[in-house]
Amino acid sequence: MVNISSEPQGSSREREIVAARVIVTSPGRNFVTLRIETRSGVWGLGDATLNGRELAVAAYLEQHVIANLIGRDAGRIEDTWQFLYRGAYWRRGPVTMTAIAAVDVALWDILGKMAGLPLYRLLGGRSRERVLVYGHASGRDIEGASAEVGRFIAEGYRAVRAQCGVPGLAKPYGVSRMKNAYEPAESELPLETVWSTPGYLEIVPRLFERLRADHGREVELLHDAHHRLTPIEAARLARDLEPYRLFWLEDATPAENPDGFELIRRHSVTPLAVGEVFNSIFDCRALLERQLIDYIRTTIVHGGGITHVRRIADLAALHRARTGFHGATDLSPVTLGAALHFDTWVPNFGIQEYMRHSDETDAVFPHDYTFRDGCLHCGESPGHGVGLDEQLAARFPYKPRQLPIARLPDGTMWDW
Ligand code: CS2
Ligand code: MG
Numbered sequence: 001m002v003n004i005s006s007e008p009q010g011s012s013r014e015r016e017i018v019a020a021r022v023i024v025t026s027p028g029r030n031f032v033t034l035r036i037e038t039r040s041g042v043w044g045l046g047d048a049t050l051n052g053r054e055l056a057v058a059a060y061l062e063q064h065v066i067a068n069l070i071g072r073d074a075g076r077i078e079d080t081w082q083f084l085y086r087g088a089y090w091r092r093g094p095v096t097m098t099a100i101a102a103v104d105v106a107l108w109d110i111l112g113k114m115a116g117l118p119l120y121r122l123l124g125g126r127s128r129e130r131v132l133v134y135g136h137a138s139g140r141d142i143e144g145a146s147a148e149v150g151r152f153i154a155e156g157y158r159a160v161r162a163q164c165g166v167p168g169l170a171k172p173y174g175v176s177r178m179k180n181a182y183e184p185a186e187s188e189l190p191l192e193t194v195w196s197t198p199g200y201l202e203i204v205p206r207l208f209e210r211l212r213a214d215h216g217r218e219v220e221l222l223h224d225a226h227h228r229l230t231p232i233e234a235a236r237l238a239r240d241l242e243p244y245r246l247f248w249l250e251d252a253t254p255a256e257n258p259d260g261f262e263l264i265r266r267h268s269v270t271p272l273a274v275g276e277v278f279n280s281i282f283d284c285r286a287l288l289e290r291q292l293i294d295y296i297r298t299t300i301v302h303g304g305g306i307t308h309v310r311r312i313a314d315l316a317a318l319h320r321a322r323t324g325f326h327g328a329t330d331l332s333p334v335t336l337g338a339a340l341h342f343d344t345w346v347p348n349f350g351i352q353e354y355m356r357h358s359d360e361t362d363a364v365f366p367h368d369y370t371f372r373d374g375c376l377h378c379g380e381s382p383g384h385g386v387g388l389d390e391q392l393a394a395r396f397p398y399k400p401r402q403l404p405i406a407r408l409p410d411g412t413m414w415d416w
């Protein structure tokens with residue numbers, strides 16, 4: 001009888017989890033990382049960063065998860081996921097699912113290292129040679145935004161997200177003062193910003209009219225409405241943007257109510273992307289099954305890890321939707337590394353957001369992925385290919401930061 005073990009290489013004793021710890025560091029911005037170690041000495045990393053709520057996830061891991069990991073077989077990734085999901089009783093939510101994701105990604109990293117294989121090989125091998133990404137261009141006005149889009153094109157980007165200021169608004173969403181990144185969590189308490197939709201709905205179509213005039217129709221252009229519009233406003237914007245053929249309009253209206261997307265779909269064929277604030281397949285289900293969106297953005301760090309996001313991608317594929325992972329700088333290089341392996345494998349890949357991390361972040365998280373010709377390329381190192389220099393990390397202590405809030409000019413609380 002041939003003993004065909006379904007277990008990963010090495011004995012279960014070698015795979016036994018003997019230690020796990022949370023590392024909080026702030027190289028340019030806060031990141032939370034979980035490190036899991038096995039008896040064999042092989043260790044893995046998972047990202048546990050939730051922008052503005054970092055210590056909530058760190059505490060969840062330290063107080064309610066780590067003790068349950070010690071003694072478990074690191075190779076039992078699915079069973080550990082089910083234990084952490086079903087065993088929590090209070091299931092789902094961004095904190096819980098980010099904590100589960102950190103464990104899941106660390107275990108996949110360990111599996112790859114023990115098997116001597118890069119993550120994409122464990123998932124099913126290459127479906128593509130490169131991963132198309134989009135960069136973040138912004139400007140205080142149309143002129144500045146167009147110049148920034150031109151800079152990204154000159155750097156080889158084939159897809160660019162474009163945001164611009166709105167006359168009369170001091171701090172409009174998505175307009176960055178930094179060169180490549182956009183870091184909105186810049187204060188200990190939420191910064192109050194003022195939002196006004198009418199001016200926004202007027203300038204955004206003019207922005208994309210100018211971008212097409214300046215940069216032609218080949219470059220893929222994207223835009224993020226960041227949950228701020230009512231369904232009818234979102235429908236109007238999606239319709240007004242049709243002549244400029246966007247790759248997608250993101251978070252056009254808050255997605256708790258999928259019916260809002262029915263209304264948008266009745267008025268426009270502009271492709272729609274949603275999901276960076278989702279954390280489980282149940283959040284995504286109605287929008288995907290009713291084909292109300294074209295791209296699902298729920299990514300590995302907030303969507304319960306590789307084990308769960310794989311199920312979301314499969315559901316999306318059933319309904320002809322594609323992945324478009326969230327990839328802002330408040331997701332660590334560990335997430336970007338794992339996401340690139342997923343992007344390299346997943347059959348219904350769409351695009352990967354790539355907001356470049358700062359040099360100090362990249363120094364703390366050495367990695368083997370590379371950017372070339374408008375695309376990212378995952379490495380061939382076993383696992384997800386991202387490390388953590390703990391000595392260097394210790395030089396960047398946590399800084400309390402929260403995301404801004406938005407109010408309408410009359411003081412009404414709105415969606416940031
Ligand atoms: C944005 C994010 O990248 C995006 O699409 O929605 O930058 C988002 O504002 C941040 O991740 C919030 O922390
Ligand atoms: Mg977004």
